[in-house]
Amino acid sequence: MFNGRINYRLPRNLLFVFELLALMLIFLYYRHTLNRITVIYSLALILLVYISNFLLLKITSGDNFIFLIVTMLVSIGVIMIYRIDPELGIKQILWIGMGIMLFFMTYLVFKRIRGWENWFLLYALASIALFILTLVLGTNIKGATNWIRIGSFGLQPSEIIKILAIFLIASYYTNHEKFTRMKFGKYYLLGIIYVFVLFLFLQKDLGSVLIFLSVFIALQFIYEEDRKLVLINLSILVVCAIAGYFLFSHVQSRVHTWLDPWKYIDTRGYQITQSLFAIAEGGFFGTGLGLGYPEFIPEVHTDFIFPAICEEMGIFTGIGIIMLFLILVYRGFKIAINQKYKSYRIVALGISILFGIQSFIIFGGVLNMIPLTGITIPFVSYGGSSMLSSFIALGILQVASEELDLDEE
Amino acid sequence: MFNIVSVIFKYIFIFIIYVFILSIIRLIYLDIKGIYPIAVNNSAYLKLINRKDTLPFKVREYYPLGDKVTLGRSNNNQIVIKDPYISKQHLRVIKDEDKYYLEDTNSANGTFLNGERVMDAVCLKNGDRISVGQVDFLFVNKE
Numbered sequence: 001m002f003n004g005r006i007n008y009r010l011p012r013n014l015l016f017v018f019e020l021l022a023l024m025l026i027f028l029y030y031r032h033t034l035n036r037i038t039v040i041y042s043l044a045l046i047l048l049v050y051i052s053n054f055l056l057l058k059i060t061s062g063d064n065f066i067f068l069i070v071t072m073l074v075s076i077g078v079i080m081i082y083r084i085d086p087e088l089g090i091k092q093i094l095w096i097g098m099g100i101m102l103f104f105m106t107y108l109v110f111k112r113i114r115g116w117e118n119w120f121l122l123y124a125l126a127s128i129a130l131f132i133l134t135l136v137l138g139t140n141i142k143g144a145t146n147w148i149r150i151g152s153f154g155l156q157p158s159e160i161i162k163i164l165a166i167f168l169i170a171s172y173y174t175n176h177e178k179f180t181r182m183k184f185g186k187y188y189l190l191g192i193i194y195v196f197v198l199f200l201f202l203q204k205d206l207g208s209v210l211i212f213l214s215v216f217i218a219l220q221f222i223y224e225e226d227r228k229l230v231l232i233n234l235s236i237l238v239v240c241a242i243a244g245y246f247l248f249s250h251v252q253s254r255v256h257t258w259l260d261p262w263k264y265i266d267t268r269g270y271q272i273t274q275s276l277f278a279i280a281e282g283g284f285f286g287t288g289l290g291l292g293y294p295e296f297i298p299e300v301h302t303d304f305i306f307p308a309i310c311e312e313m314g315i316f317t318g319i320g321i322i323m324l325f326l327i328l329v330y331r332g333f334k335i336a337i338n339q340k341y342k343s344y345r346i347v348a349l350g351i352s353i354l355f356g357i358q359s360f361i362i363f364g365g366v367l368n369m370i371p372l373t374g375i376t377i378p379f380v381s382y383g384g385s386s387m388l389s390s391f392i393a394l395g396i397l398q399v400a401s402e403e404l405d406l407d408e409e
Numbered sequence: 410m411f412n413i414v415s416v417i418f419k420y421i422f423i424f425i426i427y428v429f430i431l432s433i434i435r436l437i438y439l440d441i442k443g444i445y446p447i448a449v450n451n452s453a454y455l456k457l458i459n460r461k462d463t464l465p466f467k468v469r470e471y472y473p474l475g476d477k478v479t480l481g482r483s484n485n486n487q488i489v490i491k492d493p494y495i496s497k498q499h500l501r502v503i504k505d506e507d508k509y510y511l512e513d514t515n516s517a518n519g520t521f522l523n524g525e526r527v528m529d530a531v532c533l534k535n536g537d538r539i540s541v542g543q544v545d546f547l548f549v550n551k552e
Binding site (some may be wrong): 007008011014015017018021022025028029034065070072075077285286287288289290291312314316317320323324327330331396 | 411
């Protein structure tokens with residue numbers, strides 16, 4: 001079955017051609033304001049992506065698809081962002097470059113780390129420290145206090161805490177027996193996760209609450225032997241959801257606009273209705289890059305990048321993105337199934353669920369299928385922290401995809 | 410002028426994206442085919458380790474081991490590998506009292522266990538590397 005027909009070159013070259021063509025088109029569109037730095041940066045990115053895909057095939061014995069899929073997603077995203085706002089596009093190119101570097105660094109470092117599954121306390125304390133830091137130093141942007149500003153540089157700690165939380169859950173279930181023997185040991189993880197949720201509530205970052213709890217419940221559902229705990233967790237979630245609805249006015253308005261966006265079309269329903277218009281305007285094949293009006297949607301470069309893509313590149317591209325996420329998550333599950341060591345298995349599962357849930361929530365949100373929560377599409381939306389943390393997660397997934405031999409050391 | 414180019418390109422983009430997705434799905438499909446179910450709940454199996462993509466003959470990723478398994482080029486072996494460097498009856502692995510023994514059956518090019526040529530029956534342990542012809546196997550025994 002490996003009779004020479006297996007060939008990674010085809011998708012890699014397709015990606016290369018796609019990026020080159022898109023770049024040409026974009027440069028043609030911005031031909032009056034084009035400068036040399038932009039051209040150099042974008043060509044460097046294309047080269048970096050190509051070389052990384054090539055290199056990865058040589059150095060890894062594990063999965064070769066996830067990075068390929070992700071670079072495709074990243075390319076579609078950056079093209080759209082660049083088309084909406086060239087300045088953000090350049091920044092995004094830099095973020096992607098840094099993300100790919102971080103991916104390789106994570107891959108090389110995490111491969112050599114042993115015994116990380118026993119650092120339960122470290123993950124818990126580090127996350128809580130980051131949460132406190134956010135509360136103290138955080139600045140309020142769009143109703144949520146989840147940013148730390150250092151000079152002109154913004155950082156979203158909850159993106160890093162997501163990964164820490166997955167490690168926390170993994171280290172808990174790897175050493176499950178040790179914890180259950182302790183007094184109240186069963187409730188340690190539950191307690192810590194709900195401390196996280198409390199902090200997120202204080203920051204009014206409800207989108208992140210949803211992500212944390214979904215990942216947690218999914219992993220708990222798979223690994224918890226005491227089924228009662230899953231039930232307790234689910235009921236707390238329901239209580240949280242109801243409390244959130246009555247406590248926060250912006251949650252209420254989100255639900256109202258979800259139920260009937262047309263009633264609030266000139267106020268708080270404006271964004272979602274513009275998003276729906278954009279998707280409808282695009283049709284099957286889209287209007288063509290540069291010929292639509294995606295800038296009518298507020299926040300189009302982050303949360304609402306998906307309708308912009310649908311408008312200018314067609315719903316087929318939109319479906320394509322969803323399919324890419326589908327295979328990405330599927331690969332993640334397969335990596336988890338093939339992995340011999342439980343700790344790596346849980347981490348791989350957690351990361352795949354994270355990607356899946358995050359994209360599901362925001363695709364559902366912009367299509368008005370579920371109430372909108374402001375989170376980014378991993379790898380596609382504009383955003384430094386999100387891009388970097390997603391690439392770190394991908395690097396960890398890449399390590400988990402390999403056949404590891406921990407006993408050798 | 411730009412508008413025409415943009416309209417043409419949008420079809421090209423969608424075409425490329427879908428060919429990309431399909432080619433990846435095809436690769437994944439080939440990859441899945443490569444996984445022979447190790448869930449035959451046999452505790453011991455041979456795993457192919459040199460993943461050359463250009464081997465001119467068929468070789469599976471996993472071969473479960475039973476009580477007596479013979480490997481060779483001719484079709485009356487349990488494991489048939491049409492490698493020209495493998496003899497018709499090349500080697501056999503015999504299970505005796507929960508231990509697996511590797512024995513070379515007078516092959517022309519020999520069998521190598523961890524780089525050393527097998528002369529007599531040798532006991533296999535988990536992680537041993539068996540080289541025959543152009544392929545390398547890892548002996549895995551989960552007990």
